[in-house]
Amino acid sequence: MKVGIDKIGFYTPNKFVDMVDLAKARDVDPGKFLIGIGQNKMAVADKSQDAVSMAINATSEYIDKIELDKLGLLVFGTESSVDQSKSASLFVKKALNLPKNIRTFELKEACFGLTAAIMTAIDYVKAHEDKTAIVIGSDIARYGVATPGEVTQGAGSISLLIKKDPSIMEINSETSMYSDDIDDFWRPNNFKCALVDGKYSTNVYLDFFKHCFEDYTQKQNLKTSDFEALLFHLPFTKMGQKALKLAIEGQDPETTARLLDKFVAGATYGKEVGNIYTASLYMSLLSLLEVDQPKAGSLIGLFSYGSGAMAEFFTGRLVDGYEKQLAPEKHKEMLEKRQKLTVAEYEEVFNESLKDLAESQEVQSDANGWYFAGTSNNIRKYS
Numbered sequence: 001m002k003v004g005i006d007k008i009g010f011y012t013p014n015k016f017v018d019m020v021d022l023a024k025a026r027d028v029d030p031g032k033f034l035i036g037i038g039q040n041k042m043a044v045a046d047k048s049q050d051a052v053s054m055a056i057n058a059t060s061e062y063i064d065k066i067e068l069d070k071l072g073l074l075v076f077g078t079e080s081s082v083d084q085s086k087s088a089s090l091f092v093k094k095a096l097n098l099p100k101n102i103r104t105f106e107l108k109e110a111c112f113g114l115t116a117a118i119m120t121a122i123d124y125v126k127a128h129e130d131k132t133a134i135v136i137g138s139d140i141a142r143y144g145v146a147t148p149g150e151v152t153q154g155a156g157s158i159s160l161l162i163k164k165d166p167s168i169m170e171i172n173s174e175t176s177m178y179s180d181d182i183d184d185f186w187r188p189n190n191f192k193c194a195l196v197d198g199k200y201s202t203n204v205y206l207d208f209f210k211h212c213f214e215d216y217t218q219k220q221n222l223k224t225s226d227f228e229a230l231l232f233h234l235p236f237t238k239m240g241q242k243a244l245k246l247a248i249e250g251q252d253p254e255t256t257a258r259l260l261d262k263f264v265a266g267a268t269y270g271k272e273v274g275n276i277y278t279a280s281l282y283m284s285l286l287s288l289l290e291v292d293q294p295k296a297g298s299l300i301g302l303f304s305y306g307s308g309a310m311a312e313f314f315t316g317r318l319v320d321g322y323e324k325q326l327a328p329e330k331h332k333e334m335l336e337k338r339q340k341l342t343v344a345e346y347e348e349v350f351n352e353s354l355k356d357l358a359e360s361q362e363v364q365s366d367a368n369g370w371y372f373a374g375t376s377n378n379i380r381k382y383s
């Protein structure tokens with residue numbers, strides 16, 4: 001049975017900081033952020049945007065186009081959870097009027113969360129072939145003002161519909177996984193920003209990629225040249241570029257040029273948005289499809305990495321006519337119409353978004369679409 005991605009929705013908040021401005025404010029050569037890290041801009045979520053509101057906005061992009069009576073599962077992967085008990089998916093379900101007779105829950109393993117949701121959804125659809133599943137990744141990457149990780153922050157969400165005979169990409173059943181209990185990046189319950197051993201985290205990421213990629217290509221008898229594109233979890237675009245370098249070492253010039261070109265297309269949105277943790281790999285897939293439009297039938301390799309750490313390499317094949325499901329103009333407009341913040345404004349918005357709300361407190365928003373409207377008796381409200 002062919003199962004995979006049938007719809008993609010994407011959302012990022014309406015504010016950003018330019019990396020040249022940030023570099024100047026931090027007294028760093030802009031080349032470090034633009035080339036050394038590989039980021040141009042960073043999306044900033046004000047306190048009216050959280051994992052839930054961004055997820056509702058991303059899912060809204062396609063919800064009117066799907067058969068709701070077929071929906072059986074809704075899984076929300078995030079490491080920016082808004083409640084220690086209730087699943088973020090229930091807020092989404094209510095906002096979008098989704099059926100009550102579905103299974104829904106939240107899951108977590110750092111940036112691996114959306115991949116875990118996708119794999120769960122594929123198994124679910126294989127067991128219930130007339131059913132579909134919505135899977136969401138939605139996150140705000142926060143390290144803190146003037147920390148080394150600051151330049152790798154971001155905010156956004158990707159929502160996918162998984163079904164049989166999908167219209168965008170069939171996902172192959174074979175995968176290669178690798179996991180270990182390590183402390184490269186984590187966020188204890190009493191912390192609002194992530195803790196990270198930055199250099200170590202980048203080394204572990206590359207090590208896990210090598211394990212998964214070698215295992216997959218050996219088991220499936222594939223060569224690097226068989227891939228039309230290799231996509232990566234992009235905490236910052238240079239990270240993926242480093243992993244790609246390992247894969248293309250010793251390849252012929254044509255393969256090298258193609259994989260580099262496709263990587264650049266896949267990193268286009270990430271360079272403008274920053275790290276969106278669970279959804280970063282899938283924003284890269286969307287970016288490749290919308291910026292480059294590879295031909296149908298192309299084999300795409302995807303590397304998912306979640307700190308802590310869990311990694312998986314898998315592949316998909318693009319379906320004939322997949323481009324009809326995309327919205328490149330709309331996404332271009334969403335990115336272009338954002339408000340540019342000065343570094344001082346960003347710092348204020350950032351610090352404000354960390355503050356705890358009162359038991360009942362209204363939150364105003366200048367964003368289009370859904371937003372977090374505040375609390376009422378400690379219950380979160382979305383408008």
Ligand code: CAA
Nearest residue numbers: 029031032035036037148149152198199201202205235307
């Ligand atoms: N022009 C061009 N390049 C320059 C430059 C200049 N003027 N100045 C410096 N650079 C280059 C450096 O040579 C370096 O390149 P290489 O990595 O190729 O050696 C690059 O810029 C970065 O410089 P530093 O290593 O000095 O950067 P740093 O110490 O400030 O920290 C970081 C970089 C470790 C990534 C830090 O931003 C961080 O901790 N980020 C968060 C952690 C992270 O994203 N880890 C990724 C793996 S974990 C994961 O993937 C899960 C997740 O989502 C978090």
